[in-house]
Amino acid sequence: MDFERAYRRLVAATELRSPHLAQAVADEFGESLLGAEYVSDEHLDFVCRALLDPVLTKRSGLEELIVGLFVERRKLSGSQLDHIFGYMADGFGLLANEDLAFVIGDFIARVAAPEDALELLLGMTAKATSRQALAGVFLGLDILRKHPAGISLDAIDSADRTADERAAQLETRSNSA
Secondary structure: OOHHHHHHHHHHHHHHOOHHHHHHHHHHHHHHHHOOOOOOHHHHHHHHHHHOOOOHHHOOOHHHHHHHHHHOHHHOOHHHHHHHHHHHHHHHHHOOOHHHHHHHHHHHHHHOOHHHHHHHHHHHHHHOOOHHHHHHHHHHHHHHHOOOOOOOHHHHHHHHHHHHHHHHHHHHHHHHO
16 A cells, blocks of 8 residues: 555545545555555554544544554554554544544544543543543543443543533634634
8 A cells, every 4th residue: 555645545535525535545545454464553643643644634524544443453562552542642632523533533542442432532532622532531531331340330420520621711712612
């Protein structure tokens, strides 16, 4: 996969609002992961670069890349997982796309160790700049609540209250703007 060309096509899909082009890039990405023995650093860097692009994070298209990583998560090393979790959390403040926020919250809750997932979701709550982004945090918390390894429900409820408070802050800001 030519990652630079794919990135330019993804940006073009966003600018043109072309879901078909974005899907074609996501399909190419997914196919390259299926054929690989492990997730390459190039695959990971491609997704991380896209997660920090303020234009791409506001439109559809990136969620399919995250789904591709989820499907092939067993091919990710521990350091690669830490890397992608960091980029997801760092770029969370850029999100204004609820679908992408859902996919990120789902990915973190299902792939990270439960305690790490809770910590990441709390960090993302503080960085969220839109209610759409917080939807992903709430989804992640709901998944953790049902996690078989179990986290203290009190800890999850506390994180849920923190997310509710952040949602209220964001609502107040949008009403006063």
